[in-house]
Amino acid sequence: MPIKKIYTEAYPLYDDGEHKVFWLGIEEADEEHGILTNQYLIVDGNEGAVLDPGGYFIFERVARNVLSRIPQVNIKYILYSHQDPDVIGTINLWYEEAPMAKIAISNLWIRFLPHLGVSESSRIVPIPDRGDVFKLGNSKIIAVPEHYLHSPGNFGFYDEKSGILFSGDIGAAAFPKDEWYLFVEDFEEHATYMEAFHKRYMSSTKALRAWVRYVKKLNPKMIAPQHGAIFEGENVKKFLDWLESLEVGVDVFEKEFWGD
Numbered sequence: 001m002p003i004k005k006i007y008t009e010a011y012p013l014y015d016d017g018e019h020k021v022f023w024l025g026i027e028e029a030d031e032e033h034g035i036l037t038n039q040y041l042i043v044d045g046n047e048g049a050v051l052d053p054g055g056y057f058i059f060e061r062v063a064r065n066v067l068s069r070i071p072q073v074n075i076k077y078i079l080y081s082h083q084d085p086d087v088i089g090t091i092n093l094w095y096e097e098a099p100m101a102k103i104a105i106s107n108l109w110i111r112f113l114p115h116l117g118v119s120e121s122s123r124i125v126p127i128p129d130r131g132d133v134f135k136l137g138n139s140k141i142i143a144v145p146e147h148y149l150h151s152p153g154n155f156g157f158y159d160e161k162s163g164i165l166f167s168g169d170i171g172a173a174a175f176p177k178d179e180w181y182l183f184v185e186d187f188e189e190h191a192t193y194m195e196a197f198h199k200r201y202m203s204s205t206k207a208l209r210a211w212v213r214y215v216k217k218l219n220p221k222m223i224a225p226q227h228g229a230i231f232e233g234e235n236v237k238k239f240l241d242w243l244e245s246l247e248v249g250v251d252v253f254e255k256e257f258w259g260d
């Protein structure tokens, strides 16, 4: 399905009146700028958290869709899964756009942020390796360690109230041209769009299987990655089982590049 204009607006993934989660839209023009990305907003009461708001060419859309749901002074957190340009490219703009927000990213990446023009660090929150908990209104967002999947300092964010796990690049899919959908329907077909990405961008089978074990216990209702489509219902289990059987990164590296 090609990207349609309707998807330029925020789309609700969860809403119980008090607690809301939105996917923040996509535009046809996004296809001209490399891999498609997903951004998310969590609102509890009058506080909001923006997840992986991304790079420059999507800033206008993401900011518009965030500010249509919450005043900028009520944005309490900007939460970053890792340090890639498609994740933190506009960190200096969000510093201004969300003047009260704490900006959280793995402890490993703090020293690199000045290179993006972030010269004032009082609102930067380093996430320790073991993870952290962020209180939003009456809800909690848990930073789930995803180290080496793919960045050495990487976090997913689990929104307890909605049961949605925002998984960063885990679960990423690269759609073929003119193909796009928001929710996974045909898992087997979707896996063909995920496989090459995971084999090359994920570093370690051991790290991946440890994450799958943790997430199976967490039992999320939905898994929402930063690229590709969202898993819900039985596709959550299918996705976790698929990941468990996948070999990635250093474990396939030798064979892929130098042969047997």
Ligand SMILES: [Fe+2]
Residues within 6 Å of the ligand: 082, 084, 150, 169
């Ligand atoms: Fe990445």
Ligand SMILES: [Fe+2]
Residues within 6 Å of the ligand: 084, 086, 087, 168, 169, 226, 227
């Ligand atoms: Fe990414």
